[in-house]
Amino acid sequence: MPIALLALTISAFAIGTSEFVIVGLLPNIAADLGVDLPSAGLLVSLYALGVAVGAPVLTALSGKLPRKTLLLSLMVLFTVGNLLAWQSPGYASLVAARILTGLAHGVFFSIGSTIATSLVAKEKAASAIAIMFTGLTVALVTGVPLGTFIGQHFGWRASFLGVSVLGVLAFLGSLAYIPATIRHSKPAALLEQVRVLGQPRLLLVYAMTAVGYGGSFIAFTYLAPILQQVSGFSAGVVSLVMLVYGVSVAVGNIWGGKLADRRGPVGALKIIFLMLAAVLLALTFTAPHPWLVLATVLLWGAVAFGNVAGLQVYVVRQAEHFTPRAVDVASGLNIAAFNLGIAGGAWGGGLIVAHLGLVHTGWIGALVVLGAFGLTALSGRLDRNHPIPVPGTVPSPICQCVLNTM
Numbered sequence: 001m002p003i004a005l006l007a008l009t010i011s012a013f014a015i016g017t018s019e020f021v022i023v024g025l026l027p028n029i030a031a032d033l034g035v036d037l038p039s040a041g042l043l044v045s046l047y048a049l050g051v052a053v054g055a056p057v058l059t060a061l062s063g064k065l066p067r068k069t070l071l072l073s074l075m076v077l078f079t080v081g082n083l084l085a086w087q088s089p090g091y092a093s094l095v096a097a098r099i100l101t102g103l104a105h106g107v108f109f110s111i112g113s114t115i116a117t118s119l120v121a122k123e124k125a126a127s128a129i130a131i132m133f134t135g136l137t138v139a140l141v142t143g144v145p146l147g148t149f150i151g152q153h154f155g156w157r158a159s160f161l162g163v164s165v166l167g168v169l170a171f172l173g174s175l176a177y178i179p180a181t182i183r184h185s186k187p188a189a190l191l192e193q194v195r196v197l198g199q200p201r202l203l204l205v206y207a208m209t210a211v212g213y214g215g216s217f218i219a220f221t222y223l224a225p226i227l228q229q230v231s232g233f234s235a236g237v238v239s240l241v242m243l244v245y246g247v248s249v250a251v252g253n254i255w256g257g258k259l260a261d262r263r264g265p266v267g268a269l270k271i272i273f274l275m276l277a278a279v280l281l282a283l284t285f286t287a288p289h290p291w292l293v294l295a296t297v298l299l300w301g302a303v304a305f306g307n308v309a310g311l312q313v314y315v316v317r318q319a320e321h322f323t324p325r326a327v328d329v330a331s332g333l334n335i336a337a338f339n340l341g342i343a344g345g346a347w348g349g350g351l352i353v354a355h356l357g358l359v360h361t362g363w364i365g366a367l368v369v370l371g372a373f374g375l376t377a378l379s380g381r382l383d384r385n386h387p388i389p390v391p392g393t394v395p396s397p398i399c400q401c402v403l404n405t406m
Helices: 003-033 037-061 067-086 091-118 122-154 156-177 190-196 200-220 223-230 235-286 290-304 308-322 327-355 360-385 397-401
Strands: none
Touching: 003 037, 003 067, 003 091, 003 122, 003 156, 003 223, 003 235, 037 091, 037 327, 067 091, 067 156, 091 122, 091 327, 122 156, 122 235, 190 327, 200 223, 200 235, 200 290, 200 308, 200 327, 200 360, 223 235, 223 290, 235 290, 235 308, 235 360, 308 327, 327 360
């Protein structure tokens, strides 16, 4: 493995930690800054919006920059954003810092696959991308619970300082080992991306992604307050629960990919969305019981991101049929849909917390996920009525590279 690929993996780890660590810190941030939980939850929404906007727009605008220069600039932006979060004097400045960091996140994952594949032989391209995106999985398993632990014991600002240190390490690694001359093709123009959004079948898949993850994040955004205020866990135990969740996510990703291979994307997605809805509904009843809610969180992690492979394979398959010249654009827009779902889920969860209470995020999230199940069933019916030729047995490079991008 080229050491330059390790630098990209560290970058992915830092970025993944930065996105999700805040979930475990919401009660601390709300108390320290004197805002309510729904306002603190907007820090998740606005970050995700920054990712969704940054990925297509800034990637297109920065197409002429050398890849190494762009990568280093992104890691500087990412590090500065987290340093600003560390030193934020109030809520408004923290919001600005989160949006800034989200912009860097979006562009990084838009160009990361291209850089990774340039570092290895063509036949090892998919493996290189998979290694880089391992950083995201590792972030959920170790970075997020560790960051939550640091925030619980040393203050939430210390968590952002720690992520900034990771950003500096990633910058130095990229500076030292990423080649200065990386050949790249100009990314799709914004107009070309808009054309992709004119395809109803692709819009249906994006809706499946946004609604499915939106339903999950209605409750997941407020997992830490639920565990503390409803389940009765101490603040220190929350980081351990996040560790359990992260390990379960890693196992669920593998299981979800194998299920999609066996049953096809639509069949796997229907199963996972139903299971996710069932777990979220169960959360409503298990939240007041510590051991039962721990089991629920374990099951939740197993299905929360298990649909990543199915969704990404499915959107690529649809794009290869309807927009064969813009498969990469279609795939990237599904990542934007994922983050729009996070943004909407966190915002909607805040409204539920403000007007109904924390425990109601579970069953309402379950209803939203059932909406994603319905959209998936509809898409499957359209496939049966208008069959799409299945690509050959060798997966497309785009399909391979996006399996773990969320």
